[in-house]
Amino acid sequence: MSVTSTLVPTILGEYGAMTRAALRDYLPAREPRRHLYDLVADYPLRGGKMMRPSLCIAAACAFGARPDDALGAAVSIELLHNALLIHDDIEDGSEQRRGRPTLHLEHGVPLALNAGDTLALVGLRPLFEYPGRLGADLALRLVQEAERMALISAEGQALELGWRHDNLIDLTDADYLRMVLKKTCWLATIFPLRAGALIGSRAALDLDAFIRFGFFLGATFQIQDDLLNLVADRSYGKERDGDLWEGKRTLMLIRLFRESAPADRDRLTAILRAARAERTAADVGWIRAQIDRYDCVEYARRYAHRLAGAALHEYSLAFANVPDSRDKRFLEEMVTWVVERN
Amino acid sequence: MNDRPRIRRKDPARDAPVRDWSNMFRGPGAPAASSTEAPPAPLPPGRTAPSGVPDASAAPPLPSAFNDEARIGIETAYEVIDQHLREGRLAAQAQAPRDTPGTGPFGVAAPSAMSISSDSIQQVVTQGLRFYSSLMPLWAAFIKSLAAATVVPDASAAAAAGIAPAPLAPAPFPRAAADGRGPVIVEIASTRMARVTIDLPPAANAPNLALGALHPLDPGQPPLLDIALAFDPVANRHVVRIRVPDAQPAGVYSGVIVDRDAGAPRGTITLRIDG
Numbered sequence A: 001m002s003v004t005s006t007l008v009p010t011i012l013g014e015y016g017a018m019t020r021a022a023l024r025d026y027l028p029a030r031e032p033r034r035h036l037y038d039l040v041a042d043y044p045l046r047g048g049k050m051m052r053p054s055l056c057i058a059a060a061c062a063f064g065a066r067p068d069d070a071l072g073a074a075v076s077i078e079l080l081h082n083a084l085l086i087h088d089d090i091e092d093g094s095e096q097r098r099g100r101p102t103l104h105l106e107h108g109v110p111l112a113l114n115a116g117d118t119l120a121l122v123g124l125r126p127l128f129e130y131p132g133r134l135g136a137d138l139a140l141r142l143v144q145e146a147e148r149m150a151l152i153s154a155e156g157q158a159l160e161l162g163w164r165h166d167n168l169i170d171l172t173d174a175d176y177l178r179m180v181l182k183k184t185c186w187l188a189t190i191f192p193l194r195a196g197a198l199i200g201s202r203a204a205l206d207l208d209a210f211i212r213f214g215f216f217l218g219a220t221f222q223i224q225d226d227l228l229n230l231v232a233d234r235s236y237g238k239e240r241d242g243d244l245w246e247g248k249r250t251l252m253l254i255r256l257f258r259e260s261a262p263a264d265r266d267r268l269t270a271i272l273r274a275a276r277a278e279r280t281a282a283d284v285g286w287i288r289a290q291i292d293r294y295d296c297v298e299y300a301r302r303y304a305h306r307l308a309g310a311a312l313h314e315y316s317l318a319f320a321n322v323p324d325s326r327d328k329r330f331l332e333e334m335v336t337w338v339v340e341r342n
Numbered sequence B: 001m002n003d004r005p006r007i008r009r010k011d012p013a014r015d016a017p018v019r020d021w022s023n024m025f026r027g028p029g030a031p032a033a034s035s036t037e038a039p040p041a042p043l044p045p046g047r048t049a050p051s052g053v054p055d056a057s058a059a060p061p062l063p064s065a066f067n068d069e070a071r072i073g074i075e076t077a078y079e080v081i082d083q084h085l086r087e088g089r090l091a092a093q094a095q096a097p098r099d100t101p102g103t104g105p106f107g108v109a110a111p112s113a114m115s116i117s118s119d120s121i122q123q124v125v126t127q128g129l130r131f132y133s134s135l136m137p138l139w140a141a142f143i144k145s146l147a148a149a150t151v152v153p154d155a156s157a158a159a160a161a162g163i164a165p166a167p168l169a170p171a172p173f174p175r176a177a178a179d180g181r182g183p184v185i186v187e188i189a190s191t192r193m194a195r196v197t198i199d200l201p202p203a204a205n206a207p208n209l210a211l212g213a214l215h216p217l218d219p220g221q222p223p224l225l226d227i228a229l230a231f232d233p234v235a236n237r238h239v240v241r242i243r244v245p246d247a248q249p250a251g252v253y254s255g256v257i258v259d260r261d262a263g264a265p266r267g268t269i270t271l272r273i274d275g
Helices: A007-026 A033-045 A051-062 A067-092 A103-107 A109-122 A125-134 A136-165 A173-201 A208-231 A242-246 A251-259 A262-273 A281-293 A296-318 A326-340 B021-025 B064-098 B118-131 B133-147 B155-161
Strands: B185-189 B194-199 B209-211 B227-232 B237-243 B251-259 B264-273
Touching (some): A007 A067, A067 A103, A103 A109, A173 A208, A173 A251, A173 B064, A208 A251, A208 B064, A251 A262, A251 A296, A262 A281, B194 B237
16 A cells, blocks of 8 residues: 555545536526525535545445446535535634635625525435436435434534533543544545445445444544644645634543643633633643643544554455455545545 | 674563554654654454555564553544444334334335335335425425336346347356355356456355446446346356446456345456457
8 A cells, every 4th residue: 555645636636526517516506696505605616625525436436336326425425515514614613614714704604504504405406316316215325324424413513512612621532532423424434435335336235334434534534634723734724723713622632631730721721611702822822832742743643543544444344355446445545645634 | 703702682572563553654764663653553352454454563662551542542442433333223223113114214125125116105205205394395306206216227128128148158156155056157148258257255155145237447438237146046056147238348347246135245246348
């Protein structure tokens, strides 16, 4: 396995372009544009890595489907992802998304919320075309999978928002992984892999193996994302140290609280109790320095590497006896890519 | 010749390789694992390392604290996902009594069933409306297309309407099954030379095997769809039937043989079509 994959960016570009072209057909091009459909189209047209739709198409192709068979599911995944991003940005008070101001900062919370709701409904449309393409059973399974993903993602978001609401910091790594499994992994990796495997195998596979592989891949992805928020340059596309401003419970923050001296814990608790608008640059700078002092970045990096190892193990089980193909190799190399990306 | 006494050092404390997952991410020439780098990540009991994972035995031994950190980290992660799967199964079981026994939450038949009866369509429609009545406009479109999908493609129809199976090329499965059911029979209808290789371990020769499309190695080519795998109780063998359309590009195609009962891939089939 190569350390730096060239296949991953190639396939992300290829399947990403396919998905981007197809999703335009689902974005309503009618009135009211100014206060609804222009906003609905905003995030999907800003670009992005297209990891989720690419995972779906690749998983389907690895099991023998054509890319076209999985394109509808891929478009649905990308649109649903963008719908949730709009809501996440409001809930987290985020300021930047893909290098530009977040939707609610540009248009206000009410219009952004409405656009997010609309985009979630628009995101279901591609799934409703599957009965004619692949049969009614499989189409309904896809809708069920989408519903399950949406509910679990909401549960994960509630976990994290609840921690912040109650200013809970004394959390364990298991708490963090449980939250990431629900909030991130189901939408980012598990649902795309399961949808792809469903389509590729015509619903003949037990999909539990893809929950395991998707969990380890998705958790690795999320920890790396949290790390990039602290150390990445401007190309990252999000606000530097934005997670600290927002008080997100990352693996680094949880370790910091665990390892801190009592006085430092008290100070950390007080800073995180304050609303984002009341937090100062000095507060955030102090937390950032403490993260370095307690080696939290390296700790999280090591953790991500370990999860990546487990992801490779689960990959080998989920794709055992599957013929070698470009798509299969892409899925394997994704594990390395998520920890190497910047 | 040097008269100084030969220096003898003690044997190293470690007498077994340190297999370190994290070393696979270290670039060529990068330093080996140190106390500040990724420690080994042992798999939980009963789990084996996949093939192809680099052996990181060259890494020096790490302090036990880091070994513990790695072990605990992975064990924690596996506990989280195992618990999640258990909860998912319990939720599915709790949901089942509200629907038809043995079916999913919408009363949809088992996933392996690719055909659908008019009764089950009615059930799907009714329950779908009940669950998602708030999404009426979208569901109306869905159900409309659902109704249009009741005609299930018949694999034999293409054969009846198309080319006669001229050069039949039986290619018996080279290995006999351990349970005495015998090898797989391959029937190919093709106007061109075609060779089939089946990799199906005898132990995997389950009665309910299935096969989807054969996928080309060249992603730009169309898959080969006219293929079927069925168990012939008379012959007590599995029979793979493949019809190669004249327009099918030459090349190598492969597919996964799935055990429908276990829901797991069991083997592969490869078809080479000459130009």
